[in-house]
Amino acid sequence: MQKKSLFPSKTLAAVAVALASVTFAGCTTTMPGKDASSQTSRSDVNAGVDATLSKLYQTAPASRELVARAKGVLVFPQVLQASFVVGAEYGKGALRVGNRTEGYYSTTAGSIGFQAGAQSKAIVLLFMTQDALDKFRNSNGWTVGADATVALANIGANGNIDTNTAQQPIIGFVTTNGGLIAGVSLQGAKIAKITL
Template sequence: MNKMKLRGIGLAVALGLGSIAMVGCTTTPAGSEASGPTARAAMDRDADATLSRLYSTVPGTREMVQRAAGVLVFPAVVGGSFVVGAEHGRGALREGGRTTGYYSTTAGSIGFQAGGQSKAVVYVFNTAEALQKFKNSNGWTAGADATVAVGKIGANGSVDTETVKQAVSSFILTNVGLEAGAAVGAAKVTRISL
């Protein structure tokens, strides 16, 4: 084989190994994967904090969530990538202000990318039908099992009226605030036991 071909193969192997190593890297504190009452209480606290942050970042979302059939809150979706990317997080489903279940989300992507990040993802089920379809599913995928509208801010700085009219809306929060126009992609959501 010529040197160029060997270098190409070597680079591909290095990128592949780097991708695997990046997926294993997270900023999740040790012990956060625990289960039982402590894990549920911690998840509920984190979901409360995420919702409070959403309410202070996007005026009108508190009222939107109060009128919604349910809200699914993932306080920390951690992703790592180097050519191949993966994201994972755990969250709580709230109905009428109380937690009714716990879920995990996982998404992957392929393409030129590098780095890692953490973000909060909130799905608002604006209709009872959308929430029931989600709860009856055996693994729900955003975009495939339901159209998920990106939460938008209107000219007045509050949540856009069209966002409230959608069956399912999503909001993505980063360290700097709302990630405007960011879609959730094909995130797979599955019920878990904590």
């Protein structure tokens, strides 16, 4: 005989989404009703991009050469992830081509899991070929896994990046305050152009 759940699954999902929303609201740095101007928002994102790249170079010195060779570099300095049964991620970033910011983007992702809490990470995507960059720029919304595969960088004990990874059209790095994260997946992350 099957036990009936005290709460219907739809109710649990709604509660989880509500808790994730509250968690995200608690993680924001802007007070409600005090939206930063577009210029400030752009400045904040650009400063975050610079800081993220500097930290990446310290953590994985070999990444500097890859960034220099990349046709485009998309950086999300702070992707907030909150979960309670149902999880969600959101962050803003900038695409740089030839060391100039070409546009601003958002990333969103959802997941189902049993971890409760919130955390922040940075994501750096390197478009190593002109074709990969053009397909990204010409897309109307872009999803990792569906529109392109991102090879997450593997850093060896010597600090070098795996040569197979370094030859892929799109290379990704995921970092936290503790350094590079290994074994994560960006599969399903949706990226869209935004106006700041």
